[in-house]
Amino acid sequence: MLADDDRAGPNCAAGGHALDSMDSLAATPSVLRDPVAGQLELFLRFPRLAEVLPWVVLGAYPTPVSRLHLPAAAPGHGNPRGVELWAKREDLTSPHYGGNKVRTIEGHFGRALARGRRRIWATGAYGSNHALATAVHAARAGLDSGAILVPQPATATAHANLRALAATTCMISTAGHWLLRPAAAVRLLSDPAEVVMTPGGAIPLGALGHVSAALELAAQVARGELPAPAHVVVTAGSTATAAGLLVGLHLAAALEIGWRRPPQLVAVPVAPNPFASAPMIALLARATLRLLRNSLGADSGVADRIDASALRRGLRVDSHHNGAGYGHPSPSGEAARRLFQEATELAAQRPDLERPPLLDLVYTARSAAGMLALLPDAQGPVLHWMTKSAAPLAEASDTAIEKLPRPLRRWLAQPPVEAPLDAPPFDNG
Numbered sequence: 122m123l124a125d126d127d128r129a130g131p132n133c134a135a136g137g138h139a140l141d142s143m144d145s146l147a148a149t150p151s152v153l154r155d156p157v158a159g160q161l162e163l164f165l166r167f168p169r170l171a172e173v174l175p176w177v178v179l180g181a182y183p184t185p186v187s188r189l190h191l192p193a194a195a196p197g198h199g200n201p202r203g204v205e206l207w208a209k210r211e212d213l214t215s216p217h218y219g220g221n222k223v224r225t226i227e228g229h230f231g232r233a234l235a236r237g238r239r240r241i242w243a244t245g246a247y248g249s250n251h252a253l254a255t256a257v258h259a260a261r262a263g264l265d266s267g268a269i270l271v272p273q274p275a276t277a278t279a280h281a282n283l284r285a286l287a288a289t290t291c292m293i294s295t296a297g298h299w300l301l302r303p304a305a306a307v308r309l310l311s312d313p314a315e316v317v318m319t320p321g322g323a324i325p326l327g328a329l330g331h332v333s334a335a336l337e338l339a340a341q342v343a344r345g346e347l348p349a350p351a352h353v354v355v356t357a358g359s360t361a362t363a364a365g366l367l368v369g370l371h372l373a374a375a376l377e378i379g380w381r382r383p384p385q386l387v388a389v390p391v392a393p394n395p396f397a398s399a400p401m402i403a404l405l406a407r408a409t410l411r412l413l414r415n416s417l418g419a420d421s422g423v424a425d426r427i428d429a430s431a432l433r434r435g436l437r438v439d440s441h442h443n444g445a446g447y448g449h450p451s452p453s454g455e456a457a458r459r460l461f462q463e464a465t466e467l468a469a470q471r472p473d474l475e476r477p478p479l480l481d482l483v484y485t486a487r488s489a490a491g492m493l494a495l496l497p498d499a500q501g502p503v504l505h506w507m508t509k510s511a512a513p514l515a516e517a518s519d520t521a522i523e524k525l526p527r528p529l530r531r532w533l534a535q536p537p538v539e540a541p542l543d544a545p546p547f548d549n550g
């Protein structure tokens with residue numbers, strides 16, 4: 122098996138895809154292989170990209186945008202009528218399993234299939250959304266899946282994810298710590314039918330799906346579905362999402378779709394420095410821009426109009442919402458979760474209000490906290506990038522749970538540190 126990391130260079134997609142091995146894509150059972158037909162905004166704008174970037178469409182696009190109403194208790198906001206904000210509903214990317222990771226893995230799957238790989242591995246924490254998205258969607262795309270999992274605090278949502286992962290056919294192995302993950306991956310290296318994704322899928326190819334998401338948002342603004350946001354707030358873990366959005370927000374400005382001045386991207390890290398820091402996000406964004414430029418060929422002029430240093434200036438990182446670290450509840454995140462819970466209760470009494478998605482403790486609670494902190498000084502409409510899947514999760518049988526590696530069974534037996542969230546109904550068709 123080959124690790125993806127060494128092929129993350131900007132030229133890999135343009136030069137490295139064996140288009141003659143695309144035949145293996147013919148076997149994909151239930152997903153679209155044509156990103157133009159799949160309404161991926163990036164490919165709609167540049168259809169020739171599909172010739173150099175084998176893609177597997179796993180999500181239903183465009184994802185909706187919602188206008189949300191938060192009660193007056195929003196911190197720093199004296200407005201007795203409460204606060205209006207916008208949400209990009211990436212929680213609804215797929216009824217099978219949604220969230221931001223769906224867009225990250227589409228390019229990875231396309232490349233794996235084009236290269237004749239049969240199993241794709243994700244690495245993540247025990248309750249990883251990335252691993253679960255990989256397992257659920259690999260089965261739909263005709264790939265086998267594997268997950269190398271490392272410990273994290275026990276939370277109800279992370280427990281539910283692992284139980285759902287156990288319900289899939291994913292091959293699961295554990296590593297005691299993030300630093301041991303390369304060793305776990307190297308053990309698998311001998312089999313050319315297997316491939317291991319970089320943690321979080323964070324290479325330019327993974328970020329490209331989010332370039333498309335930002336263009337999709339710009340197209341929604343151009344259609345009048347929402348006003349042009351002044352700020353887009355997203356949580357950052359592996360940084361694939363933030364880096365791709367940063368490029369896409371600027372690409373939309375270069376194409377004059379939705380806005381001429383790109384919205385500021387506010388990234389809220391879920392892990393301490395140097396992970397998900399501004400330099401790390403900007404580095405991946407620049408590499409993503411290079412991949413785009415190389416892949417666009419004759420159309421690359423538009424990407425040339427984006428100044429790499431403008432990307433860094435268009436990014437703000439708010440790292441005040443980490444609390445005790447990755448996977449632990451953070452005080453500002455928990456306050457945001459309570460506020461969204463109140464907004465949900467309010468929406469239940471007021472049919473004119475849209476029901477907001479509930480926030481998860483690890484990711485969207487932190488980005489919502491960053492968004493609430495931003496509100497008093499916001500320069501215009503604020504948009505929250507909702508990244509946690511809203512799809513109902515499968516429950517593994519007792520037998521499937523018993524088959525999990527022992528560290529995972531022990532972890533599932535630990536009491537979760539937070540109360541379970543009500544799953545909002547999935548309403549994206």
Ligand SMILES: Cc1ncc(COP(=O)(O)O)c(C=O)c1O
Pocket residue numbers: 220221222225249250251321356357358359360361362363484485508509510
């Ligand atoms: C629900 C959710 N939101 C946001 C993120 C962060 O995305 P990225 O890893 O692309 O930075 C993750 C990463 O796992 C996630 O699972």
